[in-house]
Structures are given as C-alpha cells and as structure tokens.
Amino acid sequence: MILFLRTVLGRAYPRLIGIQREKSWLIFGVFLPLLGVSAYVFIYKALKSPPEFVGFVILGGAMTAYWLNVLWSMATQFYWEKETGNLQLYLMAPTSRMAILMGMAFGGLVSTSIRAAAILIVGSLIFSVHFTVVSWWQLILVFLFTMVALYGLGMLFSSLFLLFGREAWHLSSLLQEPIYFLSGFYFPIKSLGYWVSIGASIVPITLGLDAMRQLVMPSAKWGFLSVDEELGILLVMSIVFVFVAHRALLYMENLARREGRLTIRGQ
C-alpha cells in the first residue's frame, strides 16, 4: 500500500513540477481554451437562444478539459513513454501499473481542474451566467463518481493502447470530436434521442454532465434521466471501469510482452 502511494506521488511529481516550472501552460492550457469555449457561446448568441444554453456551454466546456486530459495524458501516455524509452523502466519496477497511471491522473488532474475552474468562473462572469445549485452533496457525488469512472475508462484505454504504436495517438484524436458530440458537451444530450443518449452514456461524462446541468440550472428542462438514476449508473460505472481496467492492464501487459511490443519505438 505504501509502495502504491509512493508510486502515485512519484509519478505525479514530474507533472506537478512541470506545471510550476513551465508557466507558459497558463496561456496554452487555460486562456486559449477559454477562447475556444467562447466560440460555442457566440453560436448560441448568434442564434438568439435562451440564456440557459450559454450555461450549458460553459459547464460542458469546463468538462472538456477532463476528457482531453484522459485522452492525451492517460490513454496515450504509455505510447509516449514507450517512445521516450521510459515505459520499460516503469514496467521493470516492482510496483503497480495502476499506481503509475493514478500518479499521471492525479498530476494531470491538478492542471486540468485549474483549467476547468477558469473556464467555469471566468466564463460565467463574462457571459453573466447564473448557476443555482439545487443540492451540493448530489453535485459533489456526481462529480466524484464521474471522475472515478472517467479515469477508470482512461486506464482501460491506456491498457489497450499499450499494444498500439502510432495508432494510439490517432485513436485518441478520433475519440475527441465524436465524444464532444455524443456526450453533448455543447448541447443537451436529450436532443440526440433516447437510444443514442443511452449509447453515449458509456462515456461517464455524458450522464455526469447531464446530471450536473440539472443540478446547477434547475429551470432548464433538458434533463435526460433523473439525477438519482444518473448518480446510480455513475456509481456502477466507477466500480466496473476501475475493476475492468485493472484486469485489462495485467492482461495487455502480458500480451504486449509476449508479442514484444513494449519496446518498439519510432513508429
């Protein structure tokens, strides 16, 4: 257990120190993405839509930060580590792969949360969005379960990507916009219809975001399922994803070792 925690801290350290030493990420990681999210706000403004839609975009825009972090700093990270030759060092170490991934997640979570918070706070100030929280504890639980399930999914991806070379990068890239669309980052998921929304709910952010929108903007009647139902599903997803990711990591590592794909570089 201590080894596990040490590993988490050890792997999180370079990420945290990186944030501190390379201040330029504040521009690229916080300010410029805020501008990107604003573009979607102006679409609604151009369409003269009701004000709650601006709130949808701000909240969705804040959550994109987490999806990007899962894709680029978790799912594809083992691919980068493989390219730089670090992966073999991690795998040789007598520690848990989950711990290494959790270290990455935790390290990434700090900068991602700053980015998300900046989008949320600055965005709602600039565009005068008023959030009214219906239930704080539900909101916190939804956010927590969404994060656990989401990073569990990220770990599952990274185990799959362990086998891949450059495809991992492209697959992550492929998962970016389609998930923005399917999870309804910029519009209420309900508009996609029942079955598409159910299908899209495999990505935890879909239901998490829908529940959070219901909890902070109760006047907008665009909820997909009730908050309680969404909370229940998210809880189940958190457990399942983390468990499956754990098994998949072990399985894929063995497979990759058998097929000699752990050290292929420069693809």
Next chain:
Amino acid sequence: MSHSWAIETENLVRIYKVKHKRGDAESAPFKALDGVNSQVGTGELFGLLGPNGAGKTTLIKILTTLLLPTSGTARVDGVDVAANPQEVRRRINMVSGGDTCGYGLLTVEENLWMFTQFYGLDNKTARERIGKMLEIVGLQDKAKSKSYQLSTGQKQKMNFARGFLNDPKILFLDEPTLGLDVQTSRVLRKFVKQWVRERPGRTLLLTTHYMAEADELCDRVAIINQGKILACDTPANLKKRLQGASVFKLHVTPLEQTELFSDLPGVSNFSGHRRNGHTELNFILDDENTLVKILSAVQQSGAHLISLDKHEPTLEDVFIDLVGKSLSEIEEQTGSVS
C-alpha cells in the same frame, strides 16, 4: 589563405548558460570550448580525442551549423559556418554514433532515399549509393524492412550509411562506433579509412574516446580536454613526446591512497584509479630505476602486486602525460556530458 584548410577554427569559444533551479536567477556559464584553434588539411583523417564532456561534440555541432559559437570563427571548406550555413551544408555530412533515430514507418531504403533527395542526387545514383552503403554496413537484407523493426545496432548502421550518401567533401563522425559490436566496429573503421584514401579531396573529422581507434585511423590527432586542445600531431609524433621515458602499468590489490606515487622522485607522470576490483597504476618514468622505489611503496602501503607491464607509449599515455589523469579516470569523475 584560409581556403587551403578543409576545417579551420580561430579562438573558438562556446559558453553554455546552465540555469539553476527556481528562484535562482543567476546562471552559471559553462565553457564547453575555450579558445580552440585548429586546422585540418584537405584529404586528412583527423581525430579529436578526449573524454566525454571535453567539448568534442560541441565543436562538431558548431562545424555542422547546428550551434553558433559564442565567439571566434570556424570555417569549413573556407566557408564561415556562422555566416553562411547553407553553403557549408552543401559540402558536409555528419553521423552521431549513438543515434538510433529515423522515420520508423519508412523502410531502411526509403529513409536513405529521402536524404539523397535532400542532397539533390538523381535516382540512379541514389539507388546505387544506397545499395553500396547497405552492403558495407551489412544491411542489404533489411533494405525493405520498416526501420522501427531494426535492432539498436542496425539503426546505428543505417545512420552510418546515411552519412556517406552525398559523398560529402567533409564528413564529421561523432563517436561512430559507440555501442557497436567489435566486429562491426572493425568493418566500419576499415571502410572509413578506405573512403578517405580512395577519394582524393575528401576530409574526415572523427571524434572518439577510444584511443586505439584514433591511433589506428587518424593521420593527425588533437587531444582535447575541458574545451582546450592540448596537443595536435600525428599519433607517432605524439607518442614521440614520451621517447626516452619508460611506461609501466601496474595492477595492485585495492589501494585507497595513490597520491604518494606522484611525489616519488623520477616519476614524470602518474595516474591511478580503481578498475574491476583492483587498482590500476600508470607511470611514466624518466628513469626506469624508479620502478624499485615504486614497488617498495606499494609494499609499504599494504597492497599486493597483481601484474606489471612495460609497454611502448600509447596515445593513452600521451593523454596521461598531458592531462595528469587517464581518460577513463576523468570520465569516472565527471560523468558524461558532451
């Protein structure tokens, strides 16, 4: 007239600013090259010999237009590397020995072909040269393999082959045999020698920290340490510095204190360091009779003699004579930054 030299440097200085940790705005300058003056003649196979961190790679980076000098000038084939890099690039090529780079998804042949195109070779000449070079480095059967499928050694060989494709007027080889097996190193060394001999007007600058490699290959060798050229001559002439001196190598059981040996009368130069569980002592003696005193000092220090060897001076001994330490001793002390 500078044009008679293939490579010429005048008071070349390169200072790196090493930034310290946060809060410490001060940056400590590190002098990688400290007033290097050198001339390499056309057709020469010139060696730069020195430990890791001596400044060899920095010098090569400046000569190959990758790095600007802090002060001083460097000319390659009469062209100033700082003022006219493009003109220099048309005349040179470079291979870094340890490199295993390449576009992994291109085949070996495609990787090499791409570079022939950067040098404007027509397809027929390009194919011929690629074929010939692959044969020399023993990669013919890998020509169609994607380069990510190659072993580390094979990637190094591919990179070596790349350096010769444009038949450069001046070629820079930075530690070309680093990490390669003995057999391959031998083949490549033979080829390098042949390449310079058979092609009049071609010049080769080689950096190495293998003494034997420099001795075997080079027409002239410059010994470089801490950014300064300490001596520059043919290997034979360098070794002549030690003419009349006796050179001994002793292996003794581990010794903590070795400084006492340098104070013994008759010892012109000395270096000692731990190696493989024993202590190696290298002596350059003005008078062979000093050996008796040395052996007695070994005995007094409580160590036992394992072996004693008298040999003709090598470049290693020249290095010890110039620097006061052996090359491997310096590398052990400083780590390896180049």
Next chain:
Amino acid sequence: MHESARSLKVAAWLGWQIESNWTEPFLFLTYSILKPVASALILVFMYLVISQGNFNNPLFAYIYVGNAFFIYVGAVLLGVSNTIVDDREHYGMLKYIYVSPIQVYFYLLGRGMAKTMTATIAVVITLAFGAIALGVRPDFFTIDWPLLIITLTVGLAGLGFMGILLAGILLITARHNDIVGEAVAGALYLLCGAVFPISVMPDWLQWAGRAIPITYWLEGLRRALLGTELVQKLHTGLEDFSTPTILLILLGSTLLAILLSIGFYRWCERRAKEKGLIDMQTMY
C-alpha cells in the same frame, strides 16, 4: 530555387508517408470522415435545439460552411508547425535535416502539404454531408469559382506561412505540441468567427477578429459558395467590405505573413542555434 523545389517535394512525400502509412486505408478513411462530421454535427444539434429543425435559415449555411473550411486552419497550421516537434523529439531527425542543404521553409511547407491533402478530403466530406443530409446546397452554377479558387489558394498559402510562425515558437520551446496546436486553433475558431458572424461579439473582439487574415479568408469562401448578396444580408460585421476589398486584404495579409514568418523563423533559428536547441529532448 532548385533546392527549394527539392525540399518541398521530398517533404511532401515524407509527410504523405507519415500521414497515410500508420494504418489500414479503411481506418484512415473512417478517421477522415468521423472527426469532421462529428464536429459538424455538434453545430447541427446546437442549431437544431434552438431552431426546431429549420435548416433553411441562411445563417445555418453560413455557420456550416465556415466550420467546414476551418478544418484547414488546424490541419495546415499544425501540419507545418508540429513537424519541428515531431522531427526533433519523436524521430530524432531534426539535426540531420538541418545538416543537409535543404530550405527549411520549404521543407516545413512540404510537410504541411500532406496535411492539407488529408484536410481537403475532410472538407469535401463535410461539405458533401451538409449538401446531402442538411440541405446546405450551394447552387453549382451560381458558385463564384474564380473567387473560390483564388481565395482558397491564397488563404492556404497564408496558413502555411502562419504555420511557420508557430514552428518558430516550437523550435525554441519545450514540447507542449498537442496543447499548443489545440489552443491556438481554438482561439482562432472564436476570433475569426468560424461558426458565427463576428458581429455578435463585443466590439473589441470584433476588432481582434478583423486583424486576423483567416477572418477575411472565411468570408471570401462563404461569399464564393453562398453568394455575396446573401452573406452581406446577414450583417456579419464584414458586410461593408466589398468582395474585391476582402480579396485585397487577404492578399496583403498573406504577403505580410510570408515576410513576417521568414523574419521571425530566422530569428528563432538563430536563438535555437545559440542555445543549442536543435537536438533538444523534452524529458517530461
């Protein structure tokens, strides 16, 4: 000149190998279709929830076309600039590229050309999807073809040189490549009014938008495809500019981008050589 043409040709070949070789053609196509169509669908559904399914509003066509052509912005800017990071850190080849007698500008542009080709597939697919599924159907005979071709060509060249500006920055900084590209493209998406008329933004942001060549490029393309009159009627914030003026501004700003990028890249190159960054590896 010979060296320039050679650099461009080989770099475009290499770029294409890298772009197309990574997987099966089937996946490659899926990738070229899914990503852009998904981006378009985000807009479609945003529009749908507000308009209750009325796609006949010309504002929708305006948004849709802008979004389709914006695909080029990310692709060309990043295709050119990420070459530096890719060659330096991923393939370890930048130093050897630099030692060879190529023209680096043309090499970078060549690498960007491969991305332009894949982006063209995505743009065409997005426009075709709009025409088939959403009724964004510009009349083939009323399209202003000369305007379309001139605007597209000049704009793409301008984007390439703006990519060189970004490449200069990447040459002297550590690897944040994913985040930098994403962020710059995201900011331009807003400022250039890729998916809305800039007139809906506050004045100061409108002025920022008017200072960026891509804004005029998108306006020119929209006018060529949808008709100048229709676009001007939407009060996009650029309705006072005549089409020749738009074209002139685009040409002028592209020339400026060329001059700026060459000067700036030279400066960055010099900095990189002074600091020994050409073969740097970002280790975190």
